[in-house]
Amino acid sequence: MEIINLEGAEDTPKIILDKSNGIFEISGRSLPEDTAEFYRPILDWLSRYAQTPNSKTQFTFKLEYFNTASSKLILDILAKLEAIPGTTVEWYFHEDDEDMEEAGGEFSELVEVPFDFKAY
């Protein structure tokens, strides 16, 4: 499968989706102008990946900030992951960032995917 490797910017996150090396990661800031447009290739990639996934998928979210439109798309990503057996989510939050910790907690209540919370 092709690798998605997006450099992060001021308003878009860094994203790596690399099936053969087992790296699945979204990090940084997410407040794109057109959120749906920005995340469409990511969701499409995950749909294709879901057809022949690795036996284990560890998906890392290490977000510093995301806007409310992105939160909707993050839920869409999690919904895709929900359908992939052997998926776990690693949810990173800065140790003094209660809001990010809480956001992860809420996502974990909305989908049936095991979450691992990590303070950094």
Next chain:
Amino acid sequence: MKYIYDLHRIMIQEDLILVYEGEFTQEITKSVLSMTERNMESMGEESSIKRKVFNVMVECLQNICKHAEEAIEDAPNSAIFIVGKRDEEYVITSGNPIRNDKIALLSAKLDQINGLDKEGLKNLYKEIIRNTELSEKGGAGLGFVDMARKSGQKLEYDFHPVTEKTSFFSLQTRVSRMAGMEA
């Protein structure tokens, strides 16, 4: 030219650190955000407060961007965005024209949000994120809820009649700088 001095005095009196009036785009949103971030940074603001202010600003600015063009034909880009900083709080204010027929819906939404406690807001957030698709303009319908949650305070708002068909909608969110001390 006295208005320049008056404007300057008002900014000082009202503790305003940023006033932006004009066109609202994603590029401008990014600039306004980074200016305010730098200002908070140089003042040595606590990171949790910085993040909350940033959160509220983004939702506010992106609201204006998304709804700017549907504002009024004869007054395009006539929105304003203001950040005030006092000893005890930041005050984030936006103002933009809206059609009068939208007032009822908007105030109902804001009153609903203001009527909820922390747990109620969390439940409303979850309900909206689960059941709502992104709008054509790319909004999730979560902006006000998020502003109320991140600030932990009521959203103050006001509609000022401008013409027969339009009003000026002002929205103010306060972020306490005393958060660390409350606990």
